[in-house]
Structures are given as C-alpha cells and as structure tokens.
Amino acid sequence: MLPFILLGILLVFIIVAKLLLAFKEKGNAVYESRVKLMSKAEIAFFNALKGALPLEHYHIHSKTRMADIVDVKKGMDRKQWRSAFNKIEAKHVDFVLSNPIDSTIHTVVELD
Secondary structure, X not given: OHHHHHHHHHHHHHHHHXXXXXXXXXXXOOOOOOOOOOOHHHXXXXXXXXXXXXXXXXXXXXXXXXXXXXXXXXXXXXXXHHHHHHHHHOOEEEEXXXXXXXXXXXXXXXXX
C-alpha cells in the first residue's frame, strides 16, 4: 500500500511541476521568489529578541498576518464580515511572541 501512496504523491508533484514550468515558459508568471524573508532591520531586531528573551518561554514568529492574530467579531452579516476581514487579511505584523507550549499570544511587535 505504501508504494502506491508514494507513487501517487510523486505523480502529483510531477504534474504540479510541469504545470508551473509551462506557465512560466509562456511568460505569464507575475511573481518571482524573494531571496530573503526579512529586511536588515528585521533581522537585527530578531537577533536582539533571540538574545534578550528566554527562548524556553517564548517562540518568535515573523511576518504574521493580522488575520492570524485577530478575529472579526461574530454576529455580522456576510458583507460586513467580509469588509472587516479584508482590512486585516493582507496586513501583517513584524513579530509575534507566543508561548511555545500552547501558542498563546504574548506580545505583538511592528517595526516602522
């Protein structure tokens, strides 16, 4: 059974790779990969956080979406909910400190 699962995963990977290559060859690619995840200032702050915090008590997350740390209140109709969600969906904060055991959010940091 395991060989069939592995074969299925391999086939899906090959199909996705071929589709991506075909899309890129047609000149339709509108995105390109970035080399670095963080700016120099963010890297410096991240390293300072790592040095200053007891990492057994905190987990440091970078580039966290606002929609992953706040929820839109319940009870709105669909249009109101979507409008409120759209305001936070594409925004992010630079760092979130959380409890490494249960991921409870402790601190949110935005550098400017």
